[in-house]
Amino acid sequence: MDGYQYEHHCAKLLKQRGFRDVTVTKSSGDQGIDVIAYNENVKYGIQCKYYSYPVGNQAVQQAYAGAKFYDCNIAVVMTNSTFTEPAKELAKKLGVQLWEKSYIPNGNGSLYKIIRAINVICLLVSIFGFWLMKGSEHSAITTYNYFNIIVLAVASAIGLLYYRSLVASMFVSLLYLIFAISQVIFSVVHSNFSTYEIIACIPAVLYMIHTVRLLSEPLSEEERKIIANKNKPQKTPASEVDKLELDRKIQDNLYHLGDLYIPILNEKLHSVVTLKNALQTENGYLFVYISDKPISFDLSAIETEFNINLQDYYQIRPISNTEFQILQREK
Structure with missing residues (x-):
């Protein structure tokens, strides 16, 4: 991947994170801004740096000046790498945001908002369930309820903490699926099927969609290096x-x-x-x-x-x- 490809890669990530009107500026005369995007009526001017070493002060200065030129509300430097300490200090002073490892912290797409709300609701439900079950007599039903509450609590907590992690998303999808299947089986056994069982399936379905979206994202730089090293016929002299x-x-x-x-x-x-x-x-x-x-x-x-x-x-x-x-x- 070169700098030009990385700019379009960043634009794709921004769209996935819920940014709108994402535009890649022309390669010449871009005034230090490679991508312009909007999020909740805030205009972002983003400089994209595809480096094999930490990004320094120059990129921060260019993004700051370029954002002024394009009348952006927020200046950003985004990189697959990291930033030097002087660059971080300068960015803090100038108010420039630094997004390292190609991670976008700001975007709040509709799927992200829905999943976050569901995770919060499920966590609160699990806490309330623990409170209701406190002091209950031991029985098969009690054990079943405790199992479901624990599954729901673990899934929602991990979901809130690690939304962008593919491994965590797959694990949370599995936990929500177990919870949904458990509810359906219990209802079928007791002939008490209702709309609650359908609602219980919603978190699993949404997390499966989210996992598929994460899988469709381009490979990370580390993954690309591993593949390149495996396919490389010989080492560079x-x-x-x-x-x-x-x-x-x-x-x-x-x-x-x-x-x-x-x-x-x-x-x-x-x-x-x-x-x-x-x-x-x-x-x-x-x-x-x-x-x-x-x-x-x-x-x-x-x-x-x-x-x-x-x-x-x-x-x-x-x-x-x-x-x-x-x-x-x-x-």
Whole structure:
């Protein structure tokens, strides 16, 4: 899966979680937002990052600036991976939500609401049942009732705690099915079948539907890696792996270096500046930044201050009214 595929994967997950009007933005000029979606009249601007390592500050800054551009109520960075501690601190300060491991905490689809309500009702019924059975004389009926109450309590509690877990959903489906079958058999034996038995089957049916939906979701990144490793004819040469890892570390260090200038630039330009690109060229390190507001401050003044206070030599040039570049060279 590449970045483009992951964006559409995120859009599919958002729809499954009850978000509406889910739109994937165009790949070029997306202003840092890959997916726009609505949930209960709240507009979300989401940047999707498919990484094999923790996501850093840059994604948080881009999502924050992009959400402003698209007039979104909430900015989000969603990733199959995790986030660095600096990214978490920055997100907390800027009010950007971080969704790691492709988990969406906000969506409340109609099925989710119904199942949650049923779990709450079943838990309350089981607690009330325990209270009613307290002090009852021991008999076959009493044992049967206690069994049903325990099954109902365990199923509803697990259902409330682990809604998104496939294993938990399958287990809860089985427990609710056992409860429903138990009620039907008891009614048939005692010739006392009523609408209550039909109602008792509803949680099992809904959880089976929910389990099927979870099964239909795309494989997780961990599952994909396991399958890929099994089907891989041979390992990637160690030299190639080392080169890729070295390139990744160099790129990470470049972005980290570029991030260090952002607080100063934010203060000088009185705007939110995002690092758009970081390159190592023959002339030095080239950083491209984008501002959420048109640049009105004199960039040459910032260049002079950088060259006075910092150890290297800097050239700061405008690209457009919101973009500029910094070329850093050793003196």
